[in-house]
Amino acid sequence: MFSNVEALQQIAVDVCQSMLGLPLQLIEPQPRAATPLLMACIEIHGEQVLMVEILAHEDLTQAIAEAMFAADRGSLSREEIRDAFGEVANMIGGNVKGMLGEDANLSLPFVSDAAEDDLSDHLQRISATFECCGYPMTFVIREVAIDQKLNRELAAVS
Amino acid sequence: MKVLIVDDSKAMRMIVQRTLKQAGFNNIQPLEANNGVEALQLVEQQSPDLVLSDWNMPEMKGIELLHALRAKGQQVPLGFITSESSPEIKQQAADAGAAFVIVKPFNPAAIEQAIKTLLV
Numbered sequence: 001m002f003s004n005v006e007a008l009q010q011i012a013v014d015v016c017q018s019m020l021g022l023p024l025q026l027i028e029p030q031p032r033a034a035t036p037l038l039m040a041c042i043e044i045h046g047e048q049v050l051m052v053e054i055l056a057h058e059d060l061t062q063a064i065a066e067a068m069f070a071a072d073r074g075s076l077s078r079e080e081i082r083d084a085f086g087e088v089a090n091m092i093g094g095n096v097k098g099m100l101g102e103d104a105n106l107s108l109p110f111v112s113d114a115a116e117d118d119l120s121d122h123l124q125r126i127s128a129t130f131e132c133c134g135y136p137m138t139f140v141i142r143e144v145a146i147d148q149k150l151n152r153e154l155a156a157v158s
Numbered sequence: 159m160k161v162l163i164v165d166d167s168k169a170m171r172m173i174v175q176r177t178l179k180q181a182g183f184n185n186i187q188p189l190e191a192n193n194g195v196e197a198l199q200l201v202e203q204q205s206p207d208l209v210l211s212d213w214n215m216p217e218m219k220g221i222e223l224l225h226a227l228r229a230k231g232q233q234v235p236l237g238f239i240t241s242e243s244s245p246e247i248k249q250q251a252a253d254a255g256a257a258f259v260i261v262k263p264f265n266p267a268a269i270e271q272a273i274k275t276l277l278v
Contacts, residue, residue, distance in 0.1 A: 015262075018263055083168055084169035090241045091262045094261070097244060104244075106241070108214060108215075
């Protein structure tokens, strides 16, 4: 299990600040808001199955996408916003995978509406929450139980 | 100079194009492909001077694209721009004849350093 919170924080900062030009401010974890959240995920299949997740308000994902596309405010489609948000997960996941020091495979990223956090779903997890553009954004790495992994694979192809 | 950018993320293709300009490569005609299959067709049709490819893509991965190009006798230089940062990936790329591997996130200096000798 990837347990280096400081490394996760640095990867998040490197991706968002240096690549996207979006400043991040590390904050305390926030209670989950009821307002629309998106989750970008990517899986790392190595000695364990790890899920790298990013949770952010829809408005923040729009800001992220507008930074990536250098687009005018409100000009991007839903698909473009989700594409950009997924690419952030892709970069985070790739860097986490590179630090594992083991042979592993990286999945393609996928973006969905954020579900309720199921504490029974994961074995171990680390997280880092930042403020970005006035919204909290949470980065999570968690070990996925095998049956949940299979469930997600089945869900992805259905 | 034609540069084919291969990535299943439209956002990343935009970032690569923008970073090429920031690196000083202003006279580039960008071509875009969503995956390796599309890229193979575009290489045949457009004869780009350089291919910049992601590693993980649906339909055909970047390393498969490189192998397919060389199997067809296409010698266009290909470099990877990928989130994959492991030594194993870099070795696979080198063994297959990739010109370079740039790891995301990247900056204009990394782009400039990697391709300045290829686009002359």
